[in-house]
Amino acid sequence: MSSPYDAIVVGAGLSGLAAARTLCQRGLSVLVLEAAPRVGGRVCSASVAGAHVDLGGTFVGPGQDRIIALADELGVDRYPTYGTGDNAIRRHGRTSRYRGTIPPVGVGNLLDVARLQTALERLSRRIPAGRPWDAPQAAALDAQTLGSWLRERHATAAAQALMAIVSRTTWGCEPAEVSLLHVLHYIRMCGGMDPMLDTEGGAQEEHFVQGSQEIALRMAAELGDRVRTGEPVTAVERSGGESGRGVRVRTGQGTYQAARLVVAVPPALRDRIAFTPELPHGYRMLAQRWTPGVLSKAYAVYAEPFWRSSGLSGQGLSDTGPAFITFDAGPPDSSRGVLLGFVGGDYARQWDDLPPAERRARALSSFADLFGPQALEPIGYTDQRWATENWLGGGPTAAPGPGCVAPYAPFLTRSVGPVHWAGTETADRWSGFMDGAVRAGERAAREVLRGLAATGAPAAGTAALGASA
Amino acid sequence: MTWSRHCTLVTTATAEQLWARWTTPEYWPADDPAVQWVSFDAPVATGTTGRVKNNGSPAQRFRFTDVRVHQRMDLEIRLPLARLSITHALRETPAGLALTHGVELNGPLAGCYGLLLGRGLADELPAVVRRVADGALSL
Known part of the structure; x- marks a missing residue:
């Protein structure tokens, strides 16, 4: 058995690494x-035909102060989408052009979209x-889905x-699958729908030049051999009960x-860890009911961004699928053309199971539409199916269904003795985004410091544990 | 007057697989849930006739108007003052075979039928084309 640590962090995503980095500092x-x-x-991140691509979290925008500050500290640069x-x-069955965020769906439909957006924001x-569970009529809002409300x-x-496009992109699910209370809380945490959905002035405004994963890699490099990969935690024993005296963490x-x-x-994924004594019932229910969405990404790399010479931005929407929303994700020097297509919700459930060559053909078909x-003639292609990732189970974030938010959201962040919780779902701003992950990690680190x-408990490797440890 | 909508999906399925999907009546209801049944009066060829029964409407006669093996299969249903064509085409592309299904309305009332009938058919095209490709890959 090893010498005791002041803190162990399970998970080396942005949230876990941000927590560990804060504690080390x-x-x-x-x-x-x-x-x-x-x-x-x-x-x-990955490199495809000489172009960098972000297979997971990609964009940042105004108000996402923590991820931006962290990237600045680590020397990871940004450039505009x-x-x-x-x-x-x-x-x-027809392709047309438009400007702005809202496509040309007719005056009546535009008015309806404005009416719905106003209502959702109100x-x-x-x-x-x-604290979505503290909202007026939280249970009633939680009993509906976005789809039933529409x-x-x-x-x-x-x-x-x-x-539906918003739902697939944001939560990786159809509107009929996600709790209305969760949707409203999510909008609140983003400061409105425009900050959440817009490119210019919104959460899709910028990319990281060296890629989003570079932020995690640089944090891990700072932490050095304190980070161990390929070592799943299987069990946690809380040695001091609710008073918070320490933990024993088992891996293979x-x-x-x-x-x-x-x-x-x-x-x-919390459910993959066996806690002794068992966590209170609500934590287990949370793990079972806050399942991740299904969102995949397809990238095609071209010798040049050919669409720009036709006056196209590379941003697109499609009711045909499988890629239902696209972005120009090319490098800042335009040395390559890169189209990013999101495949989410029902589209992803169908597309994810196809053989690799067929996924490629269908994604390119969407881009050609x-x-x-x-x-149809890229020089490189790759895709990422987050639902097939064993240690993540999906993405981009949890998509709780009706009846799962009001009763179980309190267990997202409520610590259990010496056990604290992080991850983007536990953030109180920009939850579901990279910024939320960093905020949550830093919040968990503050909890640890307060707890110690x-x-x-003395810090720096001399943490006192109970006799059983 | 002509009203038309098309949907294309690029797939790695072969022309033989896709052709089998198009020309086997038993696959039609699976690929398009709006179809209850279809029957051909003879092997698929230009000029062959048949009957198709959609859910919620009486069976209708149709005629294959352009059939080229492994390339094209169009059929036509006559409507009052209009003709409804359902087109199926295959084309080689650098990324695979482009499978295109289309809905075309011709005649004096094509615009009216387009609004009443064509748009609903066109909205279903992506799912139908996807099912045809999925089914072809499984053959």
């Missing part, structure tokens, strides 16, 4: 245990950030289709002791 002894063979969690020119839309302002509001077919490779534990994995036949101070 305060002089604490920390160990990070990551189940996967790499760090980054839901951020992952390309958005010059017309956007493309494929709808009812409702969202009643939801306390980080139908109840007599949303037009076009407005429902647009909201060893047993470690610490005064405090930060679990920074998606809520559904929007940007012409040149899209409260229990009088």
Whole structure:
């Protein structure tokens, strides 16, 4: 058995690494245990035909102060998402162009979208950030889905289709699958729908030059051998009960002791760890009911961004699928053309199971629908199916269904003795985004520091544990 | 007057697989749930006739108007003052075979039928084309 640590962090995604980095900066002894063979969690980068691509979390925007500050500290640069020119839309078997965020779906439909957006934002302002269960009529809101609310509001077919795009991109699910309370809380945590959905001035405004995963890699490099990958935590024994005196953490490779534990994995993955004594019932229900969405990404790399010369931005929407929303994700020097297509919800459930060559053909088919036949001749291609990732289970974030938020959201962040929780789902701002992951990790680190101070546990590798440890 | 909508999906399925999917009546209801049954009066060829029964409407006669093995299969249903063509085409592309299904309306009332009938058919095209490709890959 190893010497005791002040804190052990489970999960080396942005949240876990941010927690560990904060604790190390305060002089604490920390160990990070990551189940996967790499760090980054839901951020992952790759190089395709000489172009960098982000397979997971990609964009950042105004208000996402923590991820931006962290990237600045680590020397990871940003550049604006390309958005010059017309956007493309494929709808009812026809492709056309438009400008701005909302596509040309007719005056009546536009008015309906505005009506629904206003209503959603008004409702969202009643939801306390980080405490959706305290919202007025929380249970009633939680009993509905986004889809049932849209139908109840007599949303037009076009407005429902647009909201479906929002739902697939944001939560990786169809509107009929996600709790309305969760949707409202999410909008609240983003400061509105425009900040959440826009490119310019919104959450899609910028990319990281070196890639999102570079932030995780640089944090891991700072932490050095404190980070161990390929070592899943299988069991946690809370040695001091609810008073918070320490934990014993088991993996296939060893047993470690610490005064405090930060679990920074998606809520559904918490269930992979056997806690002794068992966690209160609500935590287990949370793990079972806060399942991740299904969102995949397809990248095609071209010798040049050919769509730009046609006056197209590379941003597109399609009701045909499988890629239902696209972006120009090319490098800042435009040395390559890169189209990114999101495949989410029902589209992803069908597409994810296809053989690799067929996934490629169909993704390119989507790009060609929007940007012409040149899209069928990339010099490189890759895709990422987050639902097939064993240690993540899906993405981009949890998509709790009706009835799962009001009763179980309190267990997202409520610590259990020495056990604290992180991960983007536990954030009270920009939950579901990279920024939320960093915020949650830093919040969990503050909890650990407060906990150690409260229990009088000395820091820096001399944490006192009970006799059983 | 002509009203038309098309949907294309690029697939790695072979022309033989896709052709089998198009020309086997038993696959039609699986690939398009709106179809209850279809029957051909003879092997598929230009000029062959048949009957198709959609859910919620009486069986209708149709005629294959352009059939080229492993390339094209169009059929036509006559409507009052319009003709409804359902087109199926295959084309080689650098990424695979482009499988295109289309709905075309011709005649004096094509615009009206397009609004009443064509748009609903066109909205179903992506799912139908996807099912045809999925089915072809499984053959």
